[in-house]
Amino acid sequence: MTTEAELLAKVPTQLFIGGDWVDSTSGRAIAVHDPATGMVLLSIADASVEDAAAAMDAAADTQASWAATAPRVRGEILRRAFDLMQQRADEFALLMTLEMGKPLAEARGEVTYGGEFLRWFSEEAVRISGRYGKNPEGTGRMIVTHLPVGPSYLITPWNFPLAMATRKIAPAIAAGCTAIIKPAELTPLTTLYFAKLLDEVGLPKGVLNVLTTSTSREVSAPIIADPRLRKLSFTGSTGVGQTLLKQAADTVLRTSMELGGNAPFVVFEDADLDKAVDGAMLAKFRNIGQACTAANRFIVHSSVADEFASKLTERVKALKIGRGTEEGVAIGPLINAGAVDKADSLVQDAIARGAQLLTGGTRVAGDGSFYEPTVLTEVVAGSDILREEIFGPVVTIIPFTDEADAVAKANDTEYGLVSYVFTRDLARGQRLIESLQTGMMGLNVGVVSNAAAPFGGVKQSGVGREGGLEGIHEYLETKYVLTPDPFSS
Numbered sequence: 212m213t214t215e216a217e218l219l220a221k222v223p224t225q226l227f228i229g230g231d232w233v234d235s236t237s238g239r240a241i242a243v244h245d246p247a248t249g250m251v252l253l254s255i256a257d258a259s260v261e262d263a264a265a266a267m268d269a270a271a272d273t274q275a276s277w278a279a280t281a282p283r284v285r286g287e288i289l290r291r292a293f294d295l296m297q298q299r300a301d302e303f304a305l306l307m308t309l310e311m312g313k314p315l316a317e318a319r320g321e322v323t324y325g326g327e328f329l330r331w332f333s334e335e336a337v338r339i340s341g342r343y344g345k346n347p348e349g350t351g352r353m354i355v356t357h358l359p360v361g362p363s364y365l366i367t368p369w370n371f372p373l374a375m376a377t378r379k380i381a382p383a384i385a386a387g388c389t390a391i392i393k394p395a396e397l398t399p400l401t402t403l404y405f406a407k408l409l410d411e412v413g414l415p416k417g418v419l420n421v422l423t424t425s426t427s428r429e430v431s432a433p434i435i436a437d438p439r440l441r442k443l444s445f446t447g448s449t450g451v452g453q454t455l456l457k458q459a460a461d462t463v464l465r466t467s468m469e470l471g472g473n474a475p476f477v478v479f480e481d482a483d484l485d486k487a488v489d490g491a492m493l494a495k496f497r498n499i500g501q502a503c504t505a506a507n508r509f510i511v512h513s514s515v516a517d518e519f520a521s522k523l524t525e526r527v528k529a530l531k532i533g534r535g536t537e538e539g540v541a542i543g544p545l546i547n548a549g550a551v552d553k554a555d556s557l558v559q560d561a562i563a564r565g566a567q568l569l570t571g572g573t574r575v576a577g578d579g580s581f582y583e584p585t586v587l588t589e590v591v592a593g594s595d596i597l598r599e600e601i602f603g604p605v606v607t608i609i610p611f612t613d614e615a616d617a618v619a620k621a622n623d624t625e626y627g628l629v630s631y632v633f634t635r636d637l638a639r640g641q642r643l644i645e646s647l648q649t650g651m652m653g654l655n656v657g658v659v660s661n662a663a664a665p666f667g668g669v670k671q672s673g674v675g676r677e678g679g680l681e682g683i684h685e686y687l688e689t690k691y692v693l694t695p696d697p698f699s700s
Contacts, residue, residue, distance in 0.1 A: 213302050215309060215536075222306065224255040226262055226423065229269035236261045241425050246312040246544040247579040255399060258424040263391075263434050266420040269388040270362040271439040273417030278359045278387040280415075285385055286336035290410035293329035296322065299408070303401065307372050308535040310398045312543040312580075313498055315535050317363035319499045325374035326661065327662035335683045336385035341422040350524055352694045357687040359387035360465050361441030364392050364434050366427075366455075368447045369546055370501045370602075372401035375628025378666070378677050379444050380409075380419060386686035388442065391420045391434060399423040412497060431455075438462055445469070447505075449626070449671045467675030467685050469503065469667055471600050475621035477643070479614075480514045483655075487521045490604070490657030494631050496530065496584065497658065499543055499591045500604040501550070504629045504651075504660065507601055510620050513610040516588070520608050524569045524586045527606070532581055540668075541700055542604055554603030557596040561607065565590045571605070576594040585628045598660035599626070614639065622648045628668035629659055650676075662675035 227234040236382035238549050239257035242251065259267075296303065313321070325502045341356040363383050367375040374394060383390045394402035409528075425431045434440060435458045442465045446456050449471040459466050476494055478487045494506035509518050535543040545551050551574055558572050564613040571585030590597060611617040621630060628653040632643045640654050650668035653659045660666060665676035675685050 213305065215305065217327050218302055218305055219253055219309075221302070221407075223251060224253055226256045226258055227403070227406045227419070227421035228262065228266050229420065230410070230547075234638055235259055235298050235399065236427050236567050238503035239425070241396060241399070241423060243310055243397075245309055246546055252309055253400060255403070257426075258422040259537065260429060260433055263422060263430045266391045266422055267362070267434050267439065269420050270391050272588055273415065274359075274362050274389045277418050278413065280387065282336045282339060282385075282580045285387065285631050286333040288409075288412055288414055289329045289333035289381055289384060292409055292414075293326050293333060295408055295412055296329065296537065299592065300326075303373055303404065305615070306401050306404060307398075308543070309499045310400045311372055312546065314540045314543050317498060318535065321371060321374050324660065324662070325371075325377040326375070328377040329638075331342055331678070332683060333383040333626070333663040335680075337387045339386070339683065339687065342654070345581050346693065349380045349696065350699075351696050352691040354694065355682070356690050356692070358690055360686050360688050361388060361567045362439055363388045363390045363442035363444060364393070364431070364440055365390055366431070366443075366445040366447065367395060367402065369395035369397040370452050370498060372398040373405065375446055376402045376405055378662075378682075379446075380405075382677070383442075383686050384414070384418065384682050388686045389469070389495070391422060393422045393424065393427065393431065394680065396423070396425050396427070396561070406699055411599040420574070421669045435459060435464070436461065437508050441465060443476040444675075444677075444685070452518075452673065462551040463523070465688075467667075467677065468673040469675075469677060470628075470671060470673040472672055473507045473598070473600055473624040473626040473628055474504060474631065474649075475647070476631040477621055477633070478509070478511040478515065478519055479617070479632075479636070479639065480512040481635045482515070483635065484515060484519055484522060486655065487519065487633040488526060490631060490653070491523055491635060492526055493657035494653070495606055496541065496585045496604055499545060501546065501602050503600070505601070506631055506657075507607070508597055508620070509606055509608045510611050510617055511608055512617075513612060516608060516610045520569060520586065520588050523606065527584045527586055528570050530576060530584050532583065534579070541582075542584050545603055546580065548580050550602060551582050552599060554582050554605055557599060558585055558587065558605055561587055561590050563596045564594050566590045566594065566607070566627075600626075618643070627667070627670035628672035629653065631657060
């Protein structure tokens, strides 16, 4: 078993540009902390604008040769990466737990989930298709092909350090696009270690470039403005996404934006409450509640709201808090002190407005950024916690009276990423599929993410899809060609 010190010694601390590990021209360093202890794990290179230019040059210079590389070759590189990741699953899991804080069991689950994007898109690389046929007038032949978009800039968040990287890098590679990835400043180590793995399995120099930086806005701006860049993919807050979309407009970039969420979790009176509670535990407390897919608003029929709250609170009280490497821990630290401040502020605002606290609701004293798993009932309309993305282990329960009321409450948000519905009524479930304004829905399940499925939202939760059959097309342009009728004289 690899120790923490041995693992950290394997993680690159430089930038990855043009296939080489290089020092930053800035001379600065980023200290990466363990949120459970506050201790520094590693200090890594802090990229400058000059480093960004070098990465853009490398991606642009390599694009033509990579696009011309056989799809089978691209797919086999991804498959080798998948196989090697499985061999190093324990190392990747431990690294994520160290830099992000999630319990080790959940980190192992992310290795499985993140690895599936490598396997899925290794198979999709050879299935990029087109079509051929007569035009309706019969005067010519139409040829439709799909070609790589071109150099892509990928910006990932801190909460799923591996899966967010593989979900963007794998389809780019499979489609024949070169890429620059900028991981979050708070959790860059997993991406650096993954880039090292891709280098080991034979990814050609310049296809993937990694920039780690503490000055994201300054480093990103010239890359986004560069006319050689053709694709921008971002996962993060809606506010930052809106800014990036405005910047992308100047060069009319192809964009994918996976932004904020405010997921409703609707429990009807006929639901199996035990299964609903199981689903709620997954939908809320996975990743310590720090997920865009986390259930934010638990909208429960008034006839079962008390029973649901009681059963859920019993489960929540049993959750063990601690460093993610400790046995049996279910609730690790939030990413930093600011995240604790936000969660506590939302909870206190809700209580001040009349919400009832069933458990939790306080910071955990001592080292690290811990917050108690919390359950609130009777949350009053207008409370900040119902409008904002919590990103913490806090359950808010509000009652509803009938299906129309549930739908109105669920849709009362500018976000539309995912929703969860628990009911035994199949017809009602089908109605909710169409009436809930979200890009994804879990019907009697608490987790929806899957590499084979399109991930993304509507409204201010973003544009585009990642994963599934749709995922590779985010990195492909459609080209149409008309040729004369070959049988005409």
